[in-house]
Amino acid sequence: MSEPQKYADRVYRSGSALAGGVLLLGLAGWLGGDAIVRGEGRAPVTAVFALLFVAPLVIAFTLRPAVFASDERLRVRNPFRTITLPWTAVEGIRASYSSEVLAGGTKYQMWAIPVSLRQRSRATRHNEELASGKAPRGGLLGFGGGGLAASQQPGGERTAPGDVAVAELRELAERHGEGEPPEGAVTVRWSYEILAPLAVGAVALIILWLTR
The missing domain is CATH 1.10.10 (Arc Repressor Mutant, subunit A)
Structure with a gap:
């Protein structure tokens, strides 16, 4: 007996956030690059650490947020965390002032699906x-x-676009959510690849400001 066909993940992202992120990164790169090349004194060093702080922040809130829905699980990638939830652990998906998924008595926002x-x-x-x-x-x-x-x-x-995405995810949760939730089903991982350079840039800028 053949196994059920598996489909590629459905991906939900905000097109306006992606466009805004690309524009902001381009602007930051242009201004920061000019300061690094032409700046005098401490300006190049300040520009380097400013970019190290600004770039991860822009990426976190614009390019990074996404929601991936497969046959087995829902993966929510927010600015600083990634939450993975098997469908059997999902208790509900709703959209009021923000889109949220409920699991284990906890609600997790889905930044990639804004509610307008x-x-x-x-x-x-x-x-x-x-x-x-x-x-x-x-x-x-x-x-x-x-x-x-x-x-x-x-x-x-x-x-509305946000309500369309939430309705699709709710349908997937109902279709794949039968059965007993496994223990330790929901996993949360911090995005250290974003947090580390952000922290380094912030600390360096504070030190430069205190020693100016």
Whole structure:
């Protein structure tokens, strides 16, 4: 009897955060590189440690956050921690002011799936207009959707992007979450590759400031 087919992980990330992170890193590299090459006195050294502090911070909050969902587990990569949860340990997934996964009586935020109350309210207003028989308003000057929705269901209904992702994860949790949770199922690992250079840069900048 053949084994069930396994599928690649579903990956959830914020496109706007990725774009913002790339722009911020480019700006920091340009300013810091200029200070290192052309700076005088302590400016090059200060620029080096400033980059060592700023770059990990930008990466942590923009490029790093991601949620990976496979048939066996959910892996949540937040700015400074990575939480791995087998589906059998997941007690619930919800989105209120932030998206969260509940396991073992503890809630873990999912930074990669932001909740936009503005997008949610716009989607709700759009659906209410559809239900009342009114033609939904478009974007600027009535043209386009203005980036309102990530999902358009049959009949023209719309759902905010964060709510779409949470609904998909909730469906996966229900599909794969049967059975008894194994002991020690949830694991949390600190992101020392981010924290170490961040700490070194911060300490060095404090020392430079105190000895100026």
